[in-house]
Amino acid sequence: MNKKDLILIGAVLLAALLGFLFFNTDKDKGSTVVITLDGNQYGTYPISTDKTITVKSENGINTVVIKSGEVYMQDADCPDKYCVDKGHISKVNDTIICLPHKLVVEIKDTDNQPPEVDEVVK
Amino acid sequence: MSKRIAKVGIFVALAMIFSYIEAIVPFNFGIPGVKLGIANIVVVTSLYQLSIKETVGISVIRIFLMGVLFGNGLSLIYSLAGGLLSLFGMIFFSKIKIFSVMGVSVIGGVLHNMGQLIAAAIILKSISLTYYLPVLLVAGVVTGLIIGLLSDRIIKVLCKTNKSIV
Numbered sequence: 001m002n003k004k005d006l007i008l009i010g011a012v013l014l015a016a017l018l019g020f021l022f023f024n025t026d027k028d029k030g031s032t033v034v035i036t037l038d039g040n041q042y043g044t045y046p047i048s049t050d051k052t053i054t055v056k057s058e059n060g061i062n063t064v065v066i067k068s069g070e071v072y073m074q075d076a077d078c079p080d081k082y083c084v085d086k087g088h089i090s091k092v093n094d095t096i097i098c099l100p101h102k103l104v105v106e107i108k109d110t111d112n113q114p115p116e117v118d119e120v121v122k
Numbered sequence: 123m124s125k126r127i128a129k130v131g132i133f134v135a136l137a138m139i140f141s142y143i144e145a146i147v148p149f150n151f152g153i154p155g156v157k158l159g160i161a162n163i164v165v166v167t168s169l170y171q172l173s174i175k176e177t178v179g180i181s182v183i184r185i186f187l188m189g190v191l192f193g194n195g196l197s198l199i200y201s202l203a204g205g206l207l208s209l210f211g212m213i214f215f216s217k218i219k220i221f222s223v224m225g226v227s228v229i230g231g232v233l234h235n236m237g238q239l240i241a242a243a244i245i246l247k248s249i250s251l252t253y254y255l256p257v258l259l260v261a262g263v264v265t266g267l268i269i270g271l272l273s274d275r276i277i278k279v280l281c282k283t284n285k286s287i288v
Contacts, residue, residue, distance in 0.1 A: 004220055004221055005221050005222050005225035008228060008229070009263055012228070013263060015256075019256035080154070097251060102245065104246065
């Protein structure tokens with residue numbers, strides 16, 4: 001390993017760090033859940049209303065659950081189950097992706113509503 | 123010519139065995155979509171021991187055979203996207219000789235992950251996977267370093283014995 005290798009590795013790791021910071025700033029709670037199937041919008045749902053959405057396509061079945069202001073993939077018949085393992089999401093731009101089923105669950109902040117008066121501040 | 127075919131055949135067989143071992147015992151670090159890719163030891167070694175043409179042949183034949191034998195259409199697309207981008211990047215940087223085997227292998231690891239991310243974004247018809255890029259960059263550096271370290275040792279031993287591989 002020479003000096004140029006180290007510079008290369010440093011540059012890539014720096015890029016990764018910057019990318020990580022970029023994707024992890026602006027983490028407010030989102031207001032809308034957007035589900036996209038195979039590039040087409042499947043539906044949008046308010047995150048404040050509890051709901052279970054079953055997404056059926058020729059690729060398979062996913063069960064998306066919105067509960068207590070959080071979203072998670074309850075079940076999926078994909079082989080890897082990474083979407084189920086992803087757990088609960090609630091912040092803007094957080095995503096659950098089921099790659100084999102071409103399904104994206106994304107949290108958006110469409111109306112920029114001010115925080116509710118009785119919101120608990122930590 | 124027949125010697126060349128035999129040589130490429132042996133490298134392809136070795137690469138396929140490595141792929142197969144990794145399919146049975148995945149070294150995936152628990153990160154979705156990331157694996158060590160020990161078959162790349164063969165590709166990196168070939169890059170420094172055989173010609174470009176033979177290295178491209180070994181890589182492409184391995185990907186197609188593993189895809190046909192153990193994969194499906196989709197896994198073949200991911201393998202090709204990652205494998206080819208990584209291969210051409212490594213060929214370019216091994217020829218211009220800025221980086222050592224380690225650096226070239228790191229480039230291979232990073233480009234492999236980026237190729238697969240691009241393929242996934244096209245299949246998913248969404249750029250929402252971009253958030254995963256930083257993870258894949260770090261993973262590419264780590265796997266590239268391990269593969270580079272192993273390949274470097276093999277290449278040095280092969281050079282020291284000063285014999286043709288086959």
